[in-house]
Amino acid sequence: MPTKFLYWWDSYRREFDATVTRIDGNRVWLDQTLFHPRSGGVANDTGRLIWQGEEYVVKEVIKEGEDAVHILDREPRFRVGDTLHGVIDWERRYRLMRLHTATHIIAALAYKKYNALVTGGDITPEYARDDYNLTLSGDALRKAFQDLIAEANEIVRRGIPVKIYFLRREEAMKIPGVVKLAEREPPPGDEWRIVEIEGIDIQADGGPHVANTREIGEIVFLKSESRGKDKKRVYYTVKP
Template sequence: MEELYLKDCYLREFEAAVKSVKDDRFVVLDRTAFYPNSGGQPHDTGTLLRDGEEFPVISVGRFDGKIGHEVSKPGLREGDRVKGIIDWNRRQLFMSYHTACHILSAVIHNETGAMISGNQLAVDKTRVDFNLENFDREQLRSYESRVNDIIDLDIPVEISLLPKDEAFSIPSVVKLKNAFPPELEKIRVIDIRNIDRQACGGTHVSSTGEIPHIEIFKAENKGKNNRRVYFRFRTG
């Protein structure tokens, strides 16, 4: 299956063929721009259109190596030609949150050396976990301010598919070397110029200037050397 979002996060519509349908609900296509629930980023929603008939896509996941689209009504059949339409507002929100996660993680890592140990995006907030002993409110305000300064700089965000050997020359990527399947030939790298460079399969904005300012509104102690930070986008 061709995963179109890996090359173009801004693709809102695409044409595809139905490869299989299970239980009148789970649809596999030959190509898709729908992002599946993965890596802390929620799935896309949207619609599959067949001859003007709408089949709402309510969930997308990866099963047995294939991306399955759960639709809310039956009727699609193997061989059907469909037009996929992404819910752009939802996609754009998660693109912004995901890139903001990378920026915040880079800021905290540069200040403390802490590595990200988990993250979860949601429509109203995002959380990031760090292997950090402690931090105080003054530090959090400093991190928030630094992230917003980077957003205002309108820094390009570039996506590259690099040969494995080249990707492993990047310090932040080689640390994850054992997490990649040995047969993988290319690795997708997200580069926020002079800020952060990471292997990542998620969707991202093309420039930090597209991201609203963030506010860190909560921090938790989740155990030894584990701190959780919550942030959301400022409104108004």
């Protein structure tokens, strides 16, 4: 059975219990997890797995197929079938959630204003970086991104709920802009996880998010740059 990603239903949970399904050196598979693997450009969670009072540091989490693989600081003494207690690094997770929801707002505004799609990106606890298929350059590009972020901050301050729910694939495919990544095919599967910022954006997405835009705080523009004719990059962060 594939890993059950518990944060799909509750991004605010910090602890969980799970059963070990496979071990390969310091790589561990669980039947369910709160740890978000690096995927969709969003950095992975870190934290601890605890077994009989012994703690293992989860240094990295990657996705292999439909499974999350937890990479520990050392080979574990526990075995397949044992029950573990997991604790995620909440401060790191929450910053990723805030930045992730911010990216959705900015992407929605860029799509609406310029019909621009995301061509790549990364979200770390320190900052986010997005690439768009824009043709602007120089001062015009910088101003465009600064204006988008200023408009995004107005949305943040409005305190709009962020809803998460599931739709059948055929229903989700009817929603304009439900996939805003230029080089990404629609997600596989018959049921899609949908993240909706009411009146602003709706996307198919599998990562953790905040429940209200006000939680994002202030989005701060860092810099913009041209990486090619149709590849324009923006860096931004959120205030602590």
